[in-house]
Amino acid sequence: MSASQEKLAALLEQRYGKSQQIPDNIIWTPQVEAMLSHKSVRTFLPDSLPDGALETMVAAAQSASNSSNLHQWSVVAVTDRELKQKISDTVARTVPTDRIPYLEEAPVLLLWVADLFRGAEITKEKGGDPFVFDYLDSFLMASVDASLAAQNAALAAESLGLGIVFMGMMRNAAKEVAEIINLPQHSFATFGMVVGKPDSSRTSSIRPRPEQPVVLHYNQYDRERYRDHIENYEKVFLDFRTAQSMKPKVWQDSVYESATSMDYMGGRENLRETVQARGFKLQ
Numbered sequence: 001m002s003a004s005q006e007k008l009a010a011l012l013e014q015r016y017g018k019s020q021q022i023p024d025n026i027i028w029t030p031q032v033e034a035m036l037s038h039k040s041v042r043t044f045l046p047d048s049l050p051d052g053a054l055e056t057m058v059a060a061a062q063s064a065s066n067s068s069n070l071h072q073w074s075v076v077a078v079t080d081r082e083l084k085q086k087i088s089d090t091v092a093r094t095v096p097t098d099r100i101p102y103l104e105e106a107p108v109l110l111l112w113v114a115d116l117f118r119g120a121e122i123t124k125e126k127g128g129d130p131f132v133f134d135y136l137d138s139f140l141m142a143s144v145d146a147s148l149a150a151q152n153a154a155l156a157a158e159s160l161g162l163g164i165v166f167m168g169m170m171r172n173a174a175k176e177v178a179e180i181i182n183l184p185q186h187s188f189a190t191f192g193m194v195v196g197k198p199d200s201s202r203t204s205s206i207r208p209r210p211e212q213p214v215v216l217h218y219n220q221y222d223r224e225r226y227r228d229h230i231e232n233y234e235k236v237f238l239d240f241r242t243a244q245s246m247k248p249k250v251w252q253d254s255v256y257e258s259a260t261s262m263d264y265m266g267g268r269e270n271l272r273e274t275v276q277a278r279g280f281k282l283q
């Protein structure tokens, strides 16, 4: 095996772990290698982003497919330290830790916005009523588009040697965050993403995923398919946690907790009201 083949094999092993089936027919391209190298980063240096990094990320984001080419997303780059701290303090009140160190450390917080504001304005200026935006699908469409854009931006950032972590917890304080960044009606910050230079003295590792039969079905959904593969994932999950000095945990218990504990919601149980107050009727 050449050195580069060894590197790719090691990457795959990190992605799936030793106890699971590892596909042996991956077609490697530089893009595939970059995607398989992803890991969330939660420790940052205080440095600003390199010149052009934000614009590069946004160009990548804008290159994602988007529903009907309607451009129904926006991104608010929070670069002002005080404003970012205000958001951090606001969201931190909704989590047990009281502080969100990685949000405080990172130079930029990106808020990815499902954005029907522009469409509503254009429609009203032409004398129309944007009633289609009252339907759930319009909200979903804009949210999906914002997500695809954000993932492209994440890959671009990682290709520049930057680190990112998505922040769904922004929705814990959706109303307050919207006010702080002055979001107009018909727009909603679906999630955040911090970006910055990773602090390599406090690195994270690639988190293994379940082997492919857990997520891959052929032609029709097979309800039993995952069952034979979960125990393998439990082994890998535990190995990863042990290697990271995290306390032992069973993955299926995480699933259970996420499905049965309101603690997990962090305030998001009232999201429908907030989203509707922002102009989405969700019909």
Ligand SMILES: Cc1cc2nc3c(=O)[nH]c(=O)nc-3n(C[C@H](O)[C@H](O)[C@H](O)COP(=O)(O)O)c2cc1C
Binding pocket: 038, 039, 040, 041, 042, 165, 166, 167, 168, 169, 170, 191, 205, 206, 207
């Ligand atoms: C939509 C979304 C929201 C997320 N929200 C948070 C968050 O609020 N805080 C956090 O620390 N990580 C968050 N994450 C990161 C996930 O925990 C992480 O992607 C997952 O554990 C897999 O780890 P990896 O990204 O390192 O592979 C989020 C990820 C996604 C996709």
